[in-house]
Amino acid sequence: MVACGQGGESGEEKRFVGASEVCDGIFSGALAKKVEFVTGDVLFTGTGTKGRKLEKVVEELKMSYASGREWGTGANLCEMKGKGGGVSNRAVIGFHMYAEQDLENPRKSVSAESYTMGKRSEAGKFGALVYLECVSPQLKGSDATPLRIYGNFTRGKSDVPDARAARDASLEILHAGALAVVKELGCENSAGLPESASVTLK
Numbered sequence: 001m002v003a004c005g006q007g008g009e010s011g012e013e014k015r016f017v018g019a020s021e022v023c024d025g026i027f028s029g030a031l032a033k034k035v036e037f038v039t040g041d042v043l044f045t046g047t048g049t050k051g052r053k054l055e056k057v058v059e060e061l062k063m064s065y066a067s068g069r070e071w072g073t074g075a076n077l078c079e080m081k082g083k084g085g086g087v088s089n090r091a092v093i094g095f096h097m098y099a100e101q102d103l104e105n106p107r108k109s110v111s112a113e114s115y116t117m118g119k120r121s122e123a124g125k126f127g128a129l130v131y132l133e134c135v136s137p138q139l140k141g142s143d144a145t146p147l148r149i150y151g152n153f154t155r156g157k158s159d160v161p162d163a164r165a166a167r168d169a170s171l172e173i174l175h176a177g178a179l180a181v182v183k184e185l186g187c188e189n190s191a192g193l194p195e196s197a198s199v200t201l202k
Contacts, residue, residue, distance in 0.1 A: 016043040016083050023078035023093065024054060026176045034169040039091050040158045041082030053077050057095050058184045064097040065139055065147045072097035074150075077177045091127075091156045093177040098150035103131050111162070114202040115171060118178075118192055123167035127154040128174045134187035149191065151178045168199040 019032040022044045027035050036042050056075045064072020074096025081090040103120060112124030119131040133146035153174035160166050175197035182191040 016045060018043065022080050023177065024180075026078075026180050027173070031172060031176060034172055035080070035091075038155050038158065038160060038166055038169045038173065039080060039082060040160050041080075043083040045081045045083070054180060054184055057181055061095065061097055061147060061149060061181075061185065062139065065142070069097075070099040071102070077181065091154065093151070093153050093174060095149060095151045095178070095181055098131060098148045100148065102150070103148070113167060115198065116200045116202055117171065117175065117194070117198045121171060123171045125162040127152060128167070128170040129153075130171075130174055130178055132178065132182065132187075132191040132193065134182055134185055134191045136186040136188065138186050147185070147187075149178075149181070151181070153177070171199055172197040 019035040019042065020028055022035070053075070054077060057077050060072065060075045064074065074094060076092055076094040078093040079090055080092070112122040115121040115123060117130060119133055121130040122128065129150070129152040132149040132151070134149055135142045135146050139147050151174055153170055155170060175193065179190060179193050179195070182193060185191075
């Protein structure tokens with residue numbers, strides 16, 4: 001558990017962490033506040049071994065690409081469960097390899113709005129999604145056939161109203177996770193992601 005073994009801390013401090021500490025600390029400053037805003041929580045269950053979830057996501061994406069299949073199951077980068085909350089209000093960031101036809105024929109939610117980030121990106125009532133293409137020296141043949149990465153953020157059960165501010169924040173949260181993944185993969189030009197999230201509508 002996060003902070004285990006650090007003497008002098010209470011059990012609560014060992015079991016729960018703030019938004020800036022979840023997901024291996026990829027949310028800082030104003031972005032941590034947006035995690036709190038979107039999820040409606042300020043304390044979250046500790047998420048385990050530092051860095052391991054990022055390694056797992058990258059490993060799964062590489063394996064999916066090397067398999068030659070059209071798509072792969074992937075893995076979760078981060079699971080944010082608020083203090084006292086059940087499974088239904090767990091926020092999750094996950095990634096997998098998508099099939100080419102998924103981008104050509106997307107299943108767009110009626111209420112979702114399209115943004116300009118990545119090959120395709122959307123945000124709606126329940127979170128955000130992004131499609132990316134990665135060319136990397138770590139992926140043999142990707143200069144001809146890029147790795148197709150699908151990322152999504154689901155905010156779980158939340159009392160936060162569905163408004164533009166919440167949608168933009170959801171996409172910014174997903175961007176932080178996606179940027180960590182593409183940098184770990186060594187994707188050229190960060191797979192088209194800017195260093196700061198773009199929340200411009202199409």
